[in-house]
Amino acid sequence: MDADEPEVVRLGRRLDRARKARLEAERISEQITGELYEKQQELRAANARLKQETRVAEEAERAARESKERLQAILDNTRAIVYAKDVDYRYILVNKQFEELFGMSEQELVGKTDEDLLPPEAVEQVRANDRRVLETAEIVEQEEVVPRDGVPRTYLSIKVPLLDAAGTPYAVCAISTDITERKRAESYLHAQHAVTRVLAESAKQDDVMPSVLEALGESMGWEVGAFWSLDEDAGVLRCRELWHAPTLDLGEFGRLTLAVAFGRGEGLPGQAWESGQPIRIEAGLRESNLTRAPAAAALELDAAVALPIKSGAKTLGVIEFFSRETKTLGLDLMAMISSLSTQVGQFIERRQAERDADRLKDEFFSLVSHEFRTPLTSIIGFLELLLEEGEVELTDAERREFLAVIKRNSERLMRLVGDLLFVSGVEAGKFSLVEREVELADLARQSVEAATPAATARGIDLKLEIDGAPAVLGDSDRLAQLLDNLVSNAVKYTPEGEHVELRISAQPRQVVAEITNTGAYIPPEEVEHLFERFFRASTATTREVPGVGLGLAIARTIVHAHGGQLTVQSSREAGTTFRAALPPAAVRAAGSAVQGEVGT
Amino acid sequence: MTPQGPGDGRVLVVADDDEDILTLVRFRLEQADYEVLTARDGEEALRLILERLPDLAILDVRMPKLTGLEVTRRLREHGPTSQMPVMLLSASVQQEDLQRGFEMGANDYLRKPFNAQELVTRVEALIGAGQ
Numbered sequence: 127m128d129a130d131e132p133e134v135v136r137l138g139r140r141l142d143r144a145r146k147a148r149l150e151a152e153r154i155s156e157q158i159t160g161e162l163y164e165k166q167q168e169l170r171a172a173n174a175r176l177k178q179e180t181r182v183a184e185e186a187e188r189a190a191r192e193s194k195e196r197l198q199a200i201l202d203n204t205r206a207i208v209y210a211k212d213v214d215y216r217y218i219l220v221n222k223q224f225e226e227l228f229g230m231s232e233q234e235l236v237g238k239t240d241e242d243l244l245p246p247e248a249v250e251q252v253r254a255n256d257r258r259v260l261e262t263a264e265i266v267e268q269e270e271v272v273p274r275d276g277v278p279r280t281y282l283s284i285k286v287p288l289l290d291a292a293g294t295p296y297a298v299c300a301i302s303t304d305i306t307e308r309k310r311a312e313s314y315l316h317a318q319h320a321v322t323r324v325l326a327e328s329a330k331q332d333d334v335m336p337s338v339l340e341a342l343g344e345s346m347g348w349e350v351g352a353f354w355s356l357d358e359d360a361g362v363l364r365c366r367e368l369w370h371a372p373t374l375d376l377g378e379f380g381r382l383t384l385a386v387a388f389g390r391g392e393g394l395p396g397q398a399w400e401s402g403q404p405i406r407i408e409a410g411l412r413e414s415n416l417t418r419a420p421a422a423a424a425l426e427l428d429a430a431v432a433l434p435i436k437s438g439a440k441t442l443g444v445i446e447f448f449s450r451e452t453k454t455l456g457l458d459l460m461a462m463i464s465s466l467s468t469q470v471g472q473f474i475e476r477r478q479a480e481r482d483a484d485r486l487k488d489e490f491f492s493l494v495s496h497e498f499r500t501p502l503t504s505i506i507g508f509l510e511l512l513l514e515e516g517e518v519e520l521t522d523a524e525r526r527e528f529l530a531v532i533k534r535n536s537e538r539l540m541r542l543v544g545d546l547l548f549v550s551g552v553e554a555g556k557f558s559l560v561e562r563e564v565e566l567a568d569l570a571r572q573s574v575e576a577a578t579p580a581a582t583a584r585g586i587d588l589k590l591e592i593d594g595a596p597a598v599l600g601d602s603d604r605l606a607q608l609l610d611n612l613v614s615n616a617v618k619y620t621p622e623g624e625h626v627e628l629r630i631s632a633q634p635r636q637v638v639a640e641i642t643n644t645g646a647y648i649p650p651e652e653v654e655h656l657f658e659r660f661f662r663a664s665t666a667t668t669r670e671v672p673g674v675g676l677g678l679a680i681a682r683t684i685v686h687a688h689g690g691q692l693t694v695q696s697s698r699e700a701g702t703t704f705r706a707a708l709p710p711a712a713v714r715a716a717g718s719a720v721q722g723e724v725g726t
Numbered sequence: 727m728t729p730q731g732p733g734d735g736r737v738l739v740v741a742d743d744d745e746d747i748l749t750l751v752r753f754r755l756e757q758a759d760y761e762v763l764t765a766r767d768g769e770e771a772l773r774l775i776l777e778r779l780p781d782l783a784i785l786d787v788r789m790p791k792l793t794g795l796e797v798t799r800r801l802r803e804h805g806p807t808s809q810m811p812v813m814l815l816s817a818s819v820q821q822e823d824l825q826r827g828f829e830m831g832a833n834d835y836l837r838k839p840f841n842a843q844e845l846v847t848r849v850e851a852l853i854g855a856g857q
Contacts, residue, residue: 303824492818495819496788496817500817500838502748503744504746504750507747507754510842511754
């Protein structure tokens, strides 16, 4: 280095160095800035990516949360019980219904098993189904009976395996619906069908009660059933039929039930009879103070129900059922059994009516038989006598008398045949009326004349009164038959020494024929039946007045066919009056044509 | 006149509410020399029978006041008539009615319409048997 190097040069070199350093620094600075900028860009990009990912993650999280909430909402708003258990049968998920059912929160329930929650029998059932799902990896659908508040309820459980990636079940998920009500309704329907079928099939069978008791008892799950019939004369209910489930031996309870008779208000049946309503004992039968309670206790019968069987307002009997288990005897059950017992009541009534009809038919045949055979006996008997002329000595007077008897009885037969044919002709709609103007007064006179001998023979005072008699439009033969019928009836049924009067009168728009007989009384209950075919009033039967009971039915048919009315009034003081009111010819002509009436 | 025929003057009570049948039966039986007493209803029949204690009672089943079955039953319950032969006349064809008649204690049963000869034969048989 030169000492004489001028300062300038030294400065120049220092400047140069400085300038180079500065350039270098600038260059480095730029480089750094560039690098910094790049880094900044990278950072920004990374930031943006991060933000993006965060958003996506948040989205996913929100979606997941929403999804979970929706699921939870579904789980909690369904009425079914939804739950999932792991392979150790511990609860891992339950819905709100489940929480409410057991009165515990999900946190409390998670980790518990069914042993902690249910009685052993229920656990067994449920466990078996869970196991099947986990072992077979298949969906299982089963009914399970689980108690709720001490009452057994039936659930339909659908259990589904949750599978991992390898297809192995790691949990069982189940949805259980309470079908107790539905099952109950089904059992009622079943019971109803069973009883209806029994009644339908028993059309010809006399006694349906055993089958009815069995049908009802089995469908409703009762162990004992009894039918009590009302003995009206003695005023008590007696057990006529006793049914029990095959698993039960009735013992003392059965003996007692068959032996005892309950009056109104006595015992379970008596109470049902008196109140006219079902009596229910849902539980605690053995503790009650009923007569058969101790015997019932021996059989462990705890619940009972008794229903009156009625037809209209009349009680025919009572059915009762007993059960070992407590029964919920809800209103729907009672309604169902009540309607069934009404059905049974109607059936019993119908059967009774059929029996009555059969009996009436038998009586009719018996009557007709008698009415035919009696005159025939005389006809044949006297003809025999007359034909034996050779062996038997007959006077002229006797011969004449016998012939008269034959004639008389033949006419009687003819009338009988005529009446019967008339009635059956009406049935077939086969009779037609001639239409002409008829003077009732003339017919009345003839009827009275014809009936006079019979009346006189019995000391009966027979009178005719005509008080104006406009013409009537109709069949003169039939109207004559009508009057004959009524007059001869009156004479037949009037005690000796009394009076019979036939009165024809003109009323506004009516011609009235009234036949009154004193001393003959028809009680009100019989009045309504009087015009029925083959009906014979008690006065007729007790006094054995001959006849088959067709007269009044025929009379009414004729009156109706003429557009009129036939009524009867009877009192002890005044006697009996039959009143036929017919429209006069003028009125009739204005109306519709006369038709033969079928089957009054 | 001394009775000659099978009836030999023995006494019968015949009860029927039909006048003509009564006439018929009486004629036939009187022909066979029976003495015939008639009644028109069950009460009259019972009274007559208890009064006259006939050898045979012929009763229509269907009669007013007391039926033939009722009369038969009462006769059986009463000492003096408990063994008296009773024949029922009936227009019924039912087996049950026949059965009821015998249950009441009747000895025989004749259906209407009947043959006159048969009537007499049966009457003879019953009275003969009672002897």
